[in-house]
Amino acid sequence: MDSHLKKYGQLIISLSGVVAVWWLVSGLGLVNQNLFPTPPQVLAAAVELYRDGVLISDLQISLKRAAIGFTIGATLGVLVGLLTARVFAVSLLLEPFLTLLRPIPAIALVPIAIVWFGIGEGSKYFVIAYTVFLAVWLNTHAGASSVASTYIRAARSLGANRFREFFEVVVPAAAPHIVVGLRLGAALAFLSLVAAELSGASSGIGFRLQDARQFIQTDRMFVGLIQLGILGALLDSVFVLISRRLVHWESA
Amino acid sequence: MMQAALNLVVEPHSMPRTELGRIDVEGAAVSFKGPKGKRIEALAPTDLVIEPGSFVSLIGPSGCGKSTLLNAVGGFVPLSEGTIRLDGEPVTGINPDVGVVFQQYALFPWFTALGNVMFALKRFRLSKEERRDRAMAALKEVGLEGREANYPGQLSGGMRQRVALARTFVTSPKVLLMDEPFGALDAQTRVVMHEILLRVWEAHKATVIFVTHDVDEALILSDRAHIMSAGPGRIIETMEITDDRPRRAHQVTESFLRNRNHIIGLLRQPGADDH
Ligand SMILES: Nc1ncnc2c1ncn2[C@@H]1O[C@H](COP(=O)(O)OP(=O)(O)OP(=O)(O)O)[C@@H](O)[C@H]1O
Ligand SMILES: [Mg+2]
Numbered sequence: 001m002d003s004h005l006k007k008y009g010q011l012i013i014s015l016s017g018v019v020a021v022w023w024l025v026s027g028l029g030l031v032n033q034n035l036f037p038t039p040p041q042v043l044a045a046a047v048e049l050y051r052d053g054v055l056i057s058d059l060q061i062s063l064k065r066a067a068i069g070f071t072i073g074a075t076l077g078v079l080v081g082l083l084t085a086r087v088f089a090v091s092l093l094l095e096p097f098l099t100l101l102r103p104i105p106a107i108a109l110v111p112i113a114i115v116w117f118g119i120g121e122g123s124k125y126f127v128i129a130y131t132v133f134l135a136v137w138l139n140t141h142a143g144a145s146s147v148a149s150t151y152i153r154a155a156r157s158l159g160a161n162r163f164r165e166f167f168e169v170v171v172p173a174a175a176p177h178i179v180v181g182l183r184l185g186a187a188l189a190f191l192s193l194v195a196a197e198l199s200g201a202s203s204g205i206g207f208r209l210q211d212a213r214q215f216i217q218t219d220r221m222f223v224g225l226i227q228l229g230i231l232g233a234l235l236d237s238v239f240v241l242i243s244r245r246l247v248h249w250e251s252a
Numbered sequence: 253m254m255q256a257a258l259n260l261v262v263e264p265h266s267m268p269r270t271e272l273g274r275i276d277v278e279g280a281a282v283s284f285k286g287p288k289g290k291r292i293e294a295l296a297p298t299d300l301v302i303e304p305g306s307f308v309s310l311i312g313p314s315g316c317g318k319s320t321l322l323n324a325v326g327g328f329v330p331l332s333e334g335t336i337r338l339d340g341e342p343v344t345g346i347n348p349d350v351g352v353v354f355q356q357y358a359l360f361p362w363f364t365a366l367g368n369v370m371f372a373l374k375r376f377r378l379s380k381e382e383r384r385d386r387a388m389a390a391l392k393e394v395g396l397e398g399r400e401a402n403y404p405g406q407l408s409g410g411m412r413q414r415v416a417l418a419r420t421f422v423t424s425p426k427v428l429l430m431d432e433p434f435g436a437l438d439a440q441t442r443v444v445m446h447e448i449l450l451r452v453w454e455a456h457k458a459t460v461i462f463v464t465h466d467v468d469e470a471l472i473l474s475d476r477a478h479i480m481s482a483g484p485g486r487i488i489e490t491m492e493i494t495d496d497r498p499r500r501a502h503q504v505t506e507s508f509l510r511n512r513n514h515i516i517g518l519l520r521q522p523g524a525d526d527h
Contacts, residue, residue, distance in 0.1 A: 153328055154352070
């Protein structure tokens with residue numbers, strides 16, 4: 001309880017500090033207000049977007065894209081990661097290829113995704129899923145290939161077959177790494193979401209940012225940025241909460 | 253309090269079977285690939301007969317190959333020479349009839365104490381209730397009644413090793429391999445663990461091979477102590493320990509002292525501890 005209070009207190013102090021400095025810098029006329037809007041201006045822009053109905057709908061659409069892309073990428077990442085770590089033939093086939101994919105950033109895939117999947121939802125899912133997949137695969141692979149040999153020996157000498165060894169020992173032993181990968185993947189889903197929406201979208205937070213640029217509406221851009229920040233931070237806290245339950249033995 | 257919790261429950265499936273669990277080590281040697289492809293001999297060719305149902309200790313300087321010999325019996329490492337037989341059958345791999353209590357706690361931290369013990373029972377066709385009942389009985393046997401819902405991270409080191417013991421003994425293995433299982437525990441906890449181990453062993457009558465650095469521990473527990481030389485190790489002497497149990501380090505008999513001095517003398521020999 002006490003630590004909760006402390007945490008929220010810290011959050012409030014830190015945020016009010018940032019807003020105060022922001023207000024001071026933008027309000028004193030030190031910089032051009034068209035380029036660097038004041039907090040009230042940004043608030044007004046947010047209210048306007050809300051009245052137009054796009055604030056909520058953008059949020060919903062972006063969240064949906066991130067969620068679907070994340071689900072696809074995370075599922076594949078966990079499955080492939082477990083296979084490349086524990087099945088020699090699969091690692092032989094896939095690892096070099098995945099190592100080549102790793103340095104390719106999501107944004108570089110946007111043009112080809114649009115050619116393949118059109119400017120509809122498919123290309124967005126693809127770009128997000130790709131980014132999430134790589135992060136989750138890498139962490140799952142690392143976790144599942146470094147399972148302590150005593151666990152494996154213990155499982156076998158206790159008569160576990162390969163199936164039980166995999167599901168009751170390898171998977172839980174790798175779980176802390178997998179959870180780290182999923183958390184990273186969730187953060188990356190947002191990064192690639194914006195990359196995917198910046199071109200070839202007609203809705204979503206990323207689109208709204210790009211749209212605002214054409215009319216130099218910096219106040220609207222700020223709204224989009226703040227939305228992304230809050231959404232990402234909330235999601236991350238939810239992840240931390242869930243993962244603490246999921247791999248409860250890690251902190252004990 | 254402790255005594256009451258240690259009431260032994262001898263399951264029908266764990267009838268004493270003194271005729272099973274004989275180990276014949278015949279010229280067994282183990283070598284590992286070292287750096288630059290050189291072969292490092294971890295265990296020099298060793299002959300050893302371990303009688304069914306007996307409790308034997310392996311003592312020797314660090315790096316002499318005690319764990320290696322134990323791992324070879326368990327089928328965890330392949331032999332480079334010779335054979336090891338369990339009741340006449342050559343050991344070719346990991347065998348669930350050979351139970352292991354590891355040096356590091358190898359409990360699964362994602363299962364509760366009960367879950368860990370039940371893990372060992374899953375290979376048998378038992379109903380879930382039966383599995384649960386047997387696992388609970390095994391935990392009771394090691395004095396952990398009421399702790400079944402705890403995760404290993406919530407238990408002390410001694411309690412964890414007791415869960416490990418219960419997990420291994422619950423299936424009544426023919427052979428139990430223990431690699432410095434109490435090395436990380438304080439002296440007091442160790443005394444309690446010795447009592448528990450001997451009680452459980454007497455109830456289940458498995459053949460126990462117990463690796464230790466501690467001469468007193470070997471003398472308190474075992475029927476026989478095999479003393480190994482520095483690596484690549486081989487057995488330099490076998491000592492029968494005939495004192496009646498329970499034996500206590502604080503009430504030493506004359507033969508206990510004689511044995512202790514003799515073993516310490518052997519371990520002190522030049523070349524025996526040059527690591
Ligand atoms: N997997 C391995 N690969 C290479 N060398 C090994 C391996 N396992 C053991 N060795 C070597 O074999 C020798 C014997 O090791 P072992 O672990 O059996 O000794 P030990 O008697 O159990 O020592 P300690 O008392 O310190 O546990 C050592 O020189 C060790 O470095
Ligand atoms: Mg050792």
